[in-house]
Amino acid sequence: MSGEEELRRRLQELPGPASRLDVDAVVERARKRRRPKVAAVTAAATGAGVLIVAPFVVPGLSPMSPSSTVMSDQGAAQEAAPEQDSSGGDASGATEADGSVALACAYPAIRAETGIEATFTDDPADGIAGVELLLPDEAGTLEVLGVGIAQVAVDDPLTIVAAQDLSVLEAAANAGSTTPGSEAGSVTLADVVLPDGPLLGCGIDAATAPAPLLLIELEGRRLAVVGDAYPVR
Amino acid sequence: MAARWELVVAELVAERGDALVRYATLLSGDEEEARDMVQDALAATFGRLRNGFEVEQAEAYVRRAIANRFLDRARRGQRWRRIAPLVGERERLDSGSTLTGERLDMAARLQRLSPRERACIVLRYDEDRTVEQIATELGISAGAVKRYLSDALAKLRGILEREQGRLQREERSPGGTS
Known part of the structure; x- marks a missing residue:
């Protein structure tokens, strides 16, 4: 290549596509993704196809837990006007930095809060990953509203080293299409496009592994929770 | 009546669809694969974007999604490419391509x-x-x-x-x- 201008010229000489995109197909697929994603939580004995069955047995949350506090401050307003927000997918946190960090470092573990296990099915480093949810025998209805990333300590997966702010998660609303797993109580969210928002550091120096950060609605209660660590080689 | 985001999709595809497919084609080396990649990226992006986005902003998100998909597919295909003979890449590029001469050479060099x-x-x-x-x-x-x-x-x-x-x-x- 004789020069950068020559390379630019040669690249720009390459012609455009032979046929056009199907806009109707794109709109239809996007519509499907925009519908609320409801994962039916059914134990083997309850039978398939029933969305609302017996409620989960969920350990009660402390009224002062971070997720509860966050929801009372922000969740209600966003719920009231979910389509009014024009900030979009990469909206950074609008909350004060210190408060955001404190909240991001204190998301409860989904396993401890609900008995549900959640892990990435592949490395989320490229911005797209599946999330597998393993649900307990108790049946109920779980809605996954958004998926982001947290980094947890390899040696202590309950310790959050860095995590995305809740506003990033709320803005993303990105949960992909749900695909029932082969086993009862297993649900996989396939190819979720993860939000780009920065991770807020928690001031902990430790080797980390990515874990899904989930915004869920369970029995009418919105929670931001952290799943289990993805094994990083 | 179509939702606002649907109008943005239609406008984006009409005005910038060819440019997006061309961009994806330069990355992937295959127009058909590029078209799939762009459709995926559009559906994923508009499946999560809220209202209030203009075409330019939406295009930036779609381009980022295309790049992510391309790199993700490349990573998944890495294992195969390690064992595939080099000639396999050239054949894939040539088949079905409408490029000729120097343009074909340039596309092949990129690959x-x-x-x-x-x-x-x-x-x-x-x-x-x-x-x-x-x-x-x-x-x-x-x-x-x-x-x-x-x-x-x-x-x-x-x-x-x-x-x-x-x-x-x-x-x-x-x-x-x-």
């Missing part, structure tokens, strides 16, 4: 670069992005972008020199082959 090198070259020299913009779009550091660009340019120069040397040898040879 000799690593996925990240290719993405950096396309963004820098076809899309006229700055190093910082490329870094943001690919989620890597500016230093890494500079390194990929430098390595890719060196590879392209080497490929061109080898091609010119081969051409000169063929011209000197009476039978047209060496």
Whole structure:
């Protein structure tokens, strides 16, 4: 290549596509993704196809837990006007930095809060990953509203080293299409496009592994929770 | 009545659809695969974007989604490419392509670069992005972008020199082959 201008010229000489995109197909697929994603939580004995069955047995949350506090401050307003927000997918946190960090470092573990296990099915480093949810025998209805990333300590997966702010998660609303797993109580969210928002550091120096950060609605209660660590080689 | 976001999709596809497919084609080397990649990226992006977005903003998200998908597919295909004979890549590029002559050569040269090198070259020299913009779009550091660009340019120069040397040898040879 004789020069950068020559390379630019040669690249720009390459012609455009032979046929056009199907806009109707794109709109239809996007519509499907925009519908609320409801994962039916059914134990083997309850039978398939029933969305609302017996409620989960969920350990009660402390009224002062971070997720509860966050929801009372922000969740209600966003719920009231979910389509009014024009900030979009990469909206950074609008909350004060210190408060955001404190909240991001204190998301409860989904396993401890609900008995549900959640892990990435592949490395989320490229911005797209599946999330597998393993649900307990108790049946109920779980809605996954958004998926982001947290980094947890390899040696202590309950310790959050860095995590995305809740506003990033709320803005993303990105949960992909749900695909029932082969086993009862297993649900996989396939190819979720993860939000780009920065991770807020928690001031902990430790080797980390990515874990899904989930915004869920369970029995009418919105929670931001952290799943289990993805094994990083 | 169509939702606002649907109008943005229609406008984006009408005005920038060809440019998006061309961008994806330069990355993937295959127009059909590129079209799938763009449709996926559009559906995923507009499946999560809220109302209030204009075409330009939406296009930036779609381009980032295309780059993510391309790099993701490249990563998943890496294992296969390690064992596939090199000629396999050339055959895939040639089949069904409408490119001829120098344009075909240029597309083939791009395919000799690593996925990240290719993405950096396309963004820098076809899309006229700055190093910082490329870094943001690919989620890597500016230093890494500079390194990929430098390595890719060196590879392209080497490929061109080898091609010119081969051409000169063929011209000197009476039978047209060496």
